[in-house]
Amino acid sequence: MDERIREHAEVLVDWSARIESGDDVVMAVSGGAHELAVATAELLGERGANLVATYSSGEVQRAYLRGHDDEFDADPAHELALFENADAYLALGGGHNTSATADVPGERRRAHARATEEIREVRLATDWVKTVHPTRSLAQQAGMAYEEYQDFVYDAVLRDWESLADEMEQLKRIFDDGSEVRLVTEDADLTMSIEDRTAVNSAASVAYDSHNLPSGEVFTAPYATEGEVLFDVPMTIRGKRVNDVRLTFEDGEVVDFAAGQNESVIADVLETDDGARRLGELGVGMNRGIDRFTDNILFDEKMGDTVHLALGRAYDANLPEGESGNDSAVHVDLITTVGEDSRLEVDGEVVQRNGRFRWEDGFEE
């Protein structure tokens, strides 16, 4: 076994999920994630945790959903009980075909999601972590050779997370103390309020309210957005390739938009509900182990020298206790690079310029 698979499992079990002796763990194994499952199971045994492995196969899920009609039982008791009694949920992604469920009707999928909402909430109340094992299918989606893609994934996952967490803490504090963020690039000049919002130092660990491995971003929930922004990173949204999305905001709402390709996808997103026209997230990518875009949001939005904004739902972790933020059925991330001729300001002070943070060598005041 590639030694990096064992290292990946160690980061997952110890740094990310903080598994301890006696923890009841559900490990969901995607069709192509067998080797990571083996390495993770061994560590779970070493830590004295209790393991239930579930089979998270896209093809099994497709067959079940296509066989079923649109009427699903609400929150089946056996699945609900499994997660109600679980301390942690480790989702090991990585299948053999990223389009494995492509021919499941959208309405079927949504009906199932609605019927199992309580299960999802109970699962998200555990110490859950989502990661991926590098498969040939994901390499193909990224347009990369298999071994090249393995290197890419492990560069992103096998970081010195403790020191990255310390670095990200600096940006979190600036956001927490600040009132207004301004993003300026060659094709953007956008201001957002972040007053009274709490930033999350997303350091790939449940100890940081962070549930993705890799992670490496600081995010908050902006509002009262004004100005224009161009997202220069191409993405697949709802199965369609979208690029050069341009949004214009007034009074916190999108009032104009355009896209270089599949503009109708953006129109569909914006028409979902009122909240879909407002931002739910401002995130700053700080994982310099990620050196390219691979059309996989788990990686893309964490890449160093990028900023992403999401239309739609805000995360509770960013809001004052008991307050609710922007509400929407969607949360669609869009990404812009922040390299040459760009800057991020908080209350008029430059925090990042031309891809260098204030505390880094090469930062120009």
Add this chain to the structure above:
Amino acid sequence: MDERIREHAEVLVDWSARIESGDDVVMAVSGGAHELAVATAELLGERGANLVATYSSGEVQRAYLRGHDDEFDADPAHELALFENADAYLALGGGHNTSATADVPGERRRAHARATEEIREVRLATDWVKTVHPTRSLAQQAGMAYEEYQDFVYDAVLRDWESLADEMEQLKRIFDDGSEVRLVTEDADLTMSIEDRTAVNSAASVAYDSHNLPSGEVFTAPYATEGEVLFDVPMTIRGKRVNDVRLTFEDGEVVDFAAGQNESVIADVLETDDGARRLGELGVGMNRGIDRFTDNILFDEKMGDTVHLALGRAYDANLPEGESGNDSAVHVDLITTVGEDSRLEVDGEVVQRNGRFRWEDGFEE
């Protein structure tokens, strides 16, 4: 997909497990059983059942057990809750290596089995069915080519179960009404009491108290065994090849034994406890879809023209309500063919002679 995989799933879901709308089903998928899992999931969807798929990989299990020490938590809450709330449990066997857990220390394995005894009991209280998907690994164990083995498995599984159940009912009635069974072959003359015992018509369906697919045997719990028997079918017991096992019974207990190979394995079995020296089962194989021995008890003991006897634990289903039968930590099946020059008598009446039952063409009184 091979159409026989879908037919296998249909027998499993409809005939064997009797799945109905609203049933909460746990489907355990072995490493090589993906295709059967897909076909089964589609049918579970069609029937309106609720599915949790678990990953029953020998390699994951090995890694977990080897990582762990010998101290396991008793019946972890999440796994217990899953099965307490399940109506049915479908175990889809078929891995990539029948020796996948060969280097797990026996004591580790036993410690884990002891710690999870309640989970096992709760699981066996559901409508559980065990079957196998034909894999290359199982073909290899059987000494057969892959396609040849697929034909073998589907011949055994895709029977007219309803009509086989009707036929087996005749033998069940004879056993239920009878007091004494006598088995005579060239190398056996054995009598057993079956007075007050109830035979099970094991027709591969929970509706018949039968939990194996394929099945096709009638079995009961004999006692007061007297005489001698030679088991001419070779088997692997505790990882060792055993053949030509000869047992001599007096007053229901083994008083002498021999074997053509690895006799010490039989000695070990007999020394387990008192119950290991008495019989727990007499079974008559009646599945004529099984035409050869493949060193897999799921198939071997159901083959037509065979009789098997098990040393050790008796099944409750064979006993009067509330009564307990022979008790032991083991249940080890041994098989003899009953072709030429053999007969099975109940209370002096011949039921099967030279491989023909009383109700079959070619039976000689």
